[in-house]
Amino acid sequence: MKFFLDTANIAEIRELSATGLVDGITTNPSLAAKTGRPMTEIIAEICEAVEGPVSAEVLATDTEGMLREAEVLAAIADNVVIKLPLTFDGLKACRKLADKGIKVNVTLCFSAVQALLAAKAGATFVSPFVGRLDDIGHDGMALISDIVEIYRNYPQYTTEVLVASARHPYHVLEAARLGAHVVTLPPATLRQLVKHPLTDSGIAQFLADAEKAGLSIPPRG
Ligand code: E4P
Numbered sequence: 001m002k003f004f005l006d007t008a009n010i011a012e013i014r015e016l017s018a019t020g021l022v023d024g025i026t027t028n029p030s031l032a033a034k035t036g037r038p039m040t041e042i043i044a045e046i047c048e049a050v051e052g053p054v055s056a057e058v059l060a061t062d063t064e065g066m067l068r069e070a071e072v073l074a075a076i077a078d079n080v081v082i083k084l085p086l087t088f089d090g091l092k093a094c095r096k097l098a099d100k101g102i103k104v105n106v107t108l109c110f111s112a113v114q115a116l117l118a119a120k121a122g123a124t125f126v127s128p129f130v131g132r133l134d135d136i137g138h139d140g141m142a143l144i145s146d147i148v149e150i151y152r153n154y155p156q157y158t159t160e161v162l163v164a165s166a167r168h169p170y171h172v173l174e175a176a177r178l179g180a181h182v183v184t185l186p187p188a189t190l191r192q193l194v195k196h197p198l199t200d201s202g203i204a205q206f207l208a209d210a211e212k213a214g215l216s217i218p219p220r221g
Contacts, residue, residue, distance in 0.1 A: 001175070001176050001180070001181070001182070001183065002023035002024065002052075002181060002182040002183075003021055003022060003023055003182070003183060003185060003190065004022070004023060004024040004026050004052070004053075004055075004162070004182055004183070004184035004185070005024075005025050005026070005184065005185060005186075005187060005190065006025075006027075006031070006164070006166075006184040006185055006186050007025070007027070007187055008027040008032045008034065008035050008042050009031075009034075009035065009187070010035075010042070010045050010046060013046055013049055013050065016187055016190055016191075017049060017050055021190070022052070023052045023053075023182070024050065024052035024053040024054065024055075024081075024182070024184075025046050025050055025053075025054045025055065026055040026083070026105070026127070026162070026164065027042070027043070027046070027054070027055060027056060027083075028055075028057050028083070028107070029057055029059060032057075039056070040072065040073070043056045043073065043077075043080065044076050044077065047076060047079050047080060048077070050079070051079065052079065053079055053080075053081045053103065053105075053124075053125075054077070054080055055081045055082075055105045055125075056073045056076070056080050056081070056082065057082075057083035057084075057107065058070060058073070058082065058083065058085075058093075061085070061087070061089060062089050063089040063090075063092045063093045063096075066084055066090065067093050067096060067097070070084075070093065070097055074097075074102050080103075081103040081104065081105045081124060081125065082097055082102060082103065082104050082105070083104075083105045083106075083107050083127075084097075084105070084107065085106075085107060085108050086106050086107065086108050086109050086114050086117070086118060086126075090106060091106070091117055091118065091120075091121040092121075094106055094118070094122060094123050095121045095122055098121065098122030098123070098124075099122070103124040104121075104122070104124055104125075105123065105125040105126075105162065106118035106121065106123040106126050106127065107127040107129075107164070108127070108129065109126050109127055109129065109147075110128065110129060110132070110133060110143070111143070112143060112146035112147050112150055115128060115146075115147040115150070115151075115159075115161075116150055118159060119151060119154070119157035120157070122159075123159045124158075124159065124160065125159065125160050125161075125162040125182065126159050126160075126162065127162045127163075127184075128140070128147060128162075128163065128164065129164050129165035130143065130144060130163055130164070130165050130167075130171055131165035131171070132165045133165075134167075141171065141174045141175070141178070144163055144174070144175060144178050144180055145178050147161050148161055148179050148180060160182055161180040161182070162180075162181065162182040162183070163175040163180045163182065163183040163184070164184050166183050166185055166186075166189060167186075167189065168189060169189065169192055169193050171183065172189075
């Protein structure tokens with residue numbers, strides 16, 4: 001399973017990429033706005049910092065405008081993935097970009113039939129937003145289950161299910177159980193994944209016992 005980081009914060013990206021656990025980055029206009037910097041500059045910097053796919057979202061809502069913006073974003077680096085909204089205009093632009101060999105992440109997916117359309121339009125990734133569905137009392141992970149099942153029925157679709165709007169480790173656990181290809185996580189959630197109180201207390205106990213017994217591992221000499 002691939003882990004993407006859902007942020008435009010370059011310091012966080014650099015720090016967490018150093019763990020070797022980050023396979024790519026997703027951004028959106030809200031995340032880019034938080035940096036207070038020009039979008040193309042941020043995307044260029046992120047693309048230099050990571051080898052994996054970096055999703056950069058268009059701002060236009062019409063197909064022609066999306067294609068114009070996609071051209072600018074795709075020219076930034078080879079690992080840019082164009083993020084397009086799940087609308088008819090977005091799907092039309094997706095088909096055109098996919099036909100040119102440009103990777104697309106179709107975002108703001110909230111239903112399984114929308115995900116089916118994204119696959120038909122040639123998306124590389126589809127991003128169902130689980131947290132935002134949970135927020136309105138729906139079951140975000142049930143949507144992932146439906147999409148994974150539908151895509152398995154049609155092996156000709158190569159679109160990867162990118163679980164987005166994940167808010168806590170349980171989303172990651174469920175996404176992995178269901179066989180989703182990717183989950184994108186805010187930096188704080190990725191950090192949460194490694195934490196377990198028994199790991200911390202176990203380390204403390206081992207170190208205390210080692211110190212009591214005067215154990216050490218001398219450098220090779
Ligand atoms: C990822 O591609 C999305 O932009 C992101 O996961 C949205 O998360 P949010 O619902 O927490 O804003």
